Amino acid sequence: MPLITYREAIKQALDEEIQRDENVCIMGEEVAQYNGAYKVTEGLWAKHGDKRLIDTPISEAAFSGLAIGASMLGIRPVVEMMFMSFSYVAIDQLFNNGSFCRYMSGGLMNVPIVVRGPANGGTSVGATHSHTPENMVANHPGLKVVCPSNAYDAKGLMKAAIRDNDPVFVMENTLLYGEKWEVPDEEYIVELGVANILREGSDLTIVSHGRCAMLSLQAAKTLEETHGISVEVVDLRSIRPLDEETILNSVRKTHRALLVEENKPFCGVDAQISHIIQLKAFDDLDAPIRRVSAIDAPNFYSKELEDWQLPNEERIIEGALKAMA
Amino acid sequence: MATTKKKTTAAAKKTGAKLKNFATAPINKSLSKDEKIDLYRMIVGIRRFEERSLRAYNQGKIGGFLHLYIGQEAVAAGIVSLMEKDDHIITAYRDHGHALAVGMSMNECMAEMYGKHTGCSKGKGGSMHFFAPDKNYWGGHGIVAGQTPLGAGLAFALKYKGLKGCAMAFLGDGAVNQGSFMETLNLASLWNIPVVFVIENNGYSMGTSLKRSSAEENLAHRADGFDMEWEVCNGHDVFEVREVANRAMIRAREEHKPFLLEIRTYRYRGHSVADANHEKYRTKEEIEEYKRTKDPVNVVKQHLLSDGTLTKELAKKIDQEKKDEAEASAKFADESPVAPRSEIQTDVYWEVDNDSEGELKGTYFFND
Numbered sequence: 001m002p003l004i005t006y007r008e009a010i011k012q013a014l015d016e017e018i019q020r021d022e023n024v025c026i027m028g029e030e031v032a033q034y035n036g037a038y039k040v041t042e043g044l045w046a047k048h049g050d051k052r053l054i055d056t057p058i059s060e061a062a063f064s065g066l067a068i069g070a071s072m073l074g075i076r077p078v079v080e081m082m083f084m085s086f087s088y089v090a091i092d093q094l095f096n097n098g099s100f101c102r103y104m105s106g107g108l109m110n111v112p113i114v115v116r117g118p119a120n121g122g123t124s125v126g127a128t129h130s131h132t133p134e135n136m137v138a139n140h141p142g143l144k145v146v147c148p149s150n151a152y153d154a155k156g157l158m159k160a161a162i163r164d165n166d167p168v169f170v171m172e173n174t175l176l177y178g179e180k181w182e183v184p185d186e187e188y189i190v191e192l193g194v195a196n197i198l199r200e201g202s203d204l205t206i207v208s209h210g211r212c213a214m215l216s217l218q219a220a221k222t223l224e225e226t227h228g229i230s231v232e233v234v235d236l237r238s239i240r241p242l243d244e245e246t247i248l249n250s251v252r253k254t255h256r257a258l259l260v261e262e263n264k265p266f267c268g269v270d271a272q273i274s275h276i277i278q279l280k281a282f283d284d285l286d287a288p289i290r291r292v293s294a295i296d297a298p299n300f301y302s303k304e305l306e307d308w309q310l311p312n313e314e315r316i317i318e319g320a321l322k323a324m325a
Numbered sequence: 326m327a328t329t330k331k332k333t334t335a336a337a338k339k340t341g342a343k344l345k346n347f348a349t350a351p352i353n354k355s356l357s358k359d360e361k362i363d364l365y366r367m368i369v370g371i372r373r374f375e376e377r378s379l380r381a382y383n384q385g386k387i388g389g390f391l392h393l394y395i396g397q398e399a400v401a402a403g404i405v406s407l408m409e410k411d412d413h414i415i416t417a418y419r420d421h422g423h424a425l426a427v428g429m430s431m432n433e434c435m436a437e438m439y440g441k442h443t444g445c446s447k448g449k450g451g452s453m454h455f456f457a458p459d460k461n462y463w464g465g466h467g468i469v470a471g472q473t474p475l476g477a478g479l480a481f482a483l484k485y486k487g488l489k490g491c492a493m494a495f496l497g498d499g500a501v502n503q504g505s506f507m508e509t510l511n512l513a514s515l516w517n518i519p520v521v522f523v524i525e526n527n528g529y530s531m532g533t534s535l536k537r538s539s540a541e542e543n544l545a546h547r548a549d550g551f552d553m554e555w556e557v558c559n560g561h562d563v564f565e566v567r568e569v570a571n572r573a574m575i576r577a578r579e580e581h582k583p584f585l586l587e588i589r590t591y592r593y594r595g596h597s598v599a600d601a602n603h604e605k606y607r608t609k610e611e612i613e614e615y616k617r618t619k620d621p622v623n624v625v626k627q628h629l630l631s632d633g634t635l636t637k638e639l640a641k642k643i644d645q646e647k648k649d650e651a652e653a654s655a656k657f658a659d660e661s662p663v664a665p666r667s668e669i670q671t672d673v674y675w676e677v678d679n680d681s682e683g684e685l686k687g688t689y690f691f692n693d
Contacts, residue, residue, distance in 0.1 A: 023485075025485070051485070056512070057508075057511060057512065057515065059508040059511065059512060061474065061504060061505040061508055062474045062477070062505060062508035062509045062511070062512045063474075063512065064474070065471070065473070065474025065475050065477070065478060065505060065509070066474045066475075066477045066478040066481055066509070066512060067478060068474075068475055068478055069415075069463070069474060069475035069476060069477060069478020069479045069480075069481070069482070069492075070478040070479070070481045070482040070485065071478070071482075072458070072463055072475070072478070072479065072482075073413075073478075073479055073482035073483070073486070074482065074486075075481070075482045075485055075486075092468055092471050092505065093471065093474060093505070096467075096468055096471060097466070097471060097472075097475060101464070102672055102673070102674075102675065103449055103672050103673055104446055104449055104450040104454040104456070104464070104465075105446050105449075105450065105454070105456035105458070105464065105465075105672075106444075106445065106446035106447035106448075106449050106450065106456075106672055107447075107671065107672035107675075107678060108446070108456050108457070108458050108459075109456065109458050109463070110675035112675075141673045141690070142673050142674065144674075164676060165675040165676055165679070166674050166675050166676055191686050192686065192687065193685065193686035193687020193688070193689075194686045194687065238687060240689070241685070241686065241687030241688055241689045242687050242688045242691075243686065243687045243688075244687070244688045272691065276691075279693060
């Protein structure tokens with residue numbers, strides 16, 4: 001199987017979907033002639049032209065709203081946020097119009113858009129550019145959100161998102177863009193709402209998503225080698241819809257849970273997951289559910305401090321040992 | 326007909342001094358007798374519907390807000406009468422007039438305000454959120470100016486698909502100072518999108534007069550900053566609205582160019598019915614003067630009486646019919662059931678609503 005980068009996998013998904021459906025178009029800042037701020041769309045403008053790759057001015061509210069309006073008439077825009085943090089200036093469009101038009105019309109319309117872009121910290125760009133708003137998106141019924149942790153999922157989830165008839169946010173990660181994974185040549189889809197067990201284990205379940213799932217996988221190997229703890233790692237892939245069954249089945253097997261995410265802890269995704277576990281697997285738990293989240297402050301600029309602020313292997317191992325205590 | 330850039334119609338300056346000129350303009354002269362009567366019927370219908378809804382609100386039958394369109398009826402009626410098959414329309418929360426003009430029934434609109442299952446949105450939207458995509462009507466939006474990029478998006482889709490149509494995006498004078506609107510003006514002009522922005526300038530953004538909210542009171546002039554054509558006209562005479570809007574709509578359809586149309590109009594009631602102060606930020610005389618000289622119902626009636634289209638008897642008969650229809654809609658709404666509780670979680674996700682095979686994966690809703 002070819003080894004390709006996360007960036008290349010997303011580009012393949014966009015390229016294939018543009019060719020599959022004439023209504024799919026990509027719009028955003030620098031996506032066309034500049035080839036994308038993070039080069040995710042590199043070469044697509046040269047290949048598909050102005051109609052399908054559309055450079056926008058720096059006007060997130062206007063082009064997000066325009067994409068939503070166009071989607072009501074059957075266009076399927078994929079809107080790139082150069083940083084998902086920039087979606088904050090388009091919140092009214094995305095969260096009011098994107099999520100509620102269908103509901104407030106009593107189901108007379110739907111909004112098949114994709115909003116994609118990097119949503120991560122860890123790159124020394126300061127707090128304003130380091131948001132991880134998957135929890136905010138998930139808090140709006142009508143919206144869906146996925147957080148691919150690897151190239152295979154990034155391609156498969158992107159294709160599923162584009163074909164979905166509801167608005168889907170795809171949270172990417174600049175620290176993963178250059179990482180490589182095996183991705184098959186044959187077409188495939190990763191369905192929304194299906195988690196992935198990255199590693200099987202019997203002593204502790206780690207539930208995670210996005211890049212943190214990869215960090216958790218690494219920590220699980222270390223925990224096995226240095227502490228003899230067998231850790232199962234569940235990668236959510238999709239936040240809303242959420243694969244509760246895979247989470248619960250794992251916890252029922254291991255009886256202990258550690259939840260790892262880059263979100264800030266208060267009302268983070270893991271707050272909801274923790275609630276679900278205690279509600280539906282209370283009697284299976286041998287210890288309190290533990291969490292490793294970003295240390296609860298705006299993201300630090302200085303690299304050394306931000307690297308400590310975000311979940312890392314050391315903090316995940318520390319959390320795992322507490323969960324095992 | 327080519328549009329003259331930066332033209333304020335003579336009548337806009339002389340406030341209605343040349344009414345007859347518009348009635349005899351080609352676009353209006355081509356109307357059949359029945360079509361003219363339909364215009365009158367629509368304007369009267371909107372008026373009577375809203376008067377009845379006001380009564381229902383005061384009786385406690387309607388919740389939330391009620392933003393009445395009374396005084397502005399000729400704008401929606403006039404512009405919608407020009408719409409063709411591939412033209413689309415979207416507006417803000419003062420949306421009853423546009424809804425009735427596109428052909429939504431009084432029953433579904435009144436029932437929506439009553440919060441009933443028989444309402445156009447099953448009671449999920451209320452007064453501010455009427456929709457009828459089958460009639461090219463895309464709402465009904467509650468956040469000031471939030472609908473303007475959506476309107477540009479409808480027009481973008483038309484152009485993308487190669488359809489010859491335009492999108493009519495309505496907003497109030499209070500919306501012109503929102504960033505989303507100005508961003509959208511830029512996009513529409515930059516990309517040559519066939520959208521006509523219609524500012525229904527009723528002089529007040531809630532309780533704040535134009536003078537107190539906008540540094541440049543000639544709102545249409547903002548188009549200059551985006552290299553966009555604009556025009557200003559009055560909104561009390563349906564024939565003037567039609568004549569001026571027609572040019573903008575033809576230009577949008579034929580040339581794929583956006584247009585900014587400022588229509589000077591007036592609302593008789595407060596920003597919403599809850600706006601009890603509306604006679605404090607403006608004088609009673611101001612309201613009475615407009616009603617006396619420029620009432621849209623009277624203006625169209627006088628046109629049609631003077632050219633022999635209408636008789637006083639027919640006008641009276643139509644008026645009574647619309648009062649009866651509005652009354653019947655209130656009865657219909659009152660007697661309709663509210664939606665069952667199971668409706669709370671329908672219409673959230675298209676995929677859930679259409680998952681007849683039960684193939685969807687994962688949990689979509691998160692109550693215990």
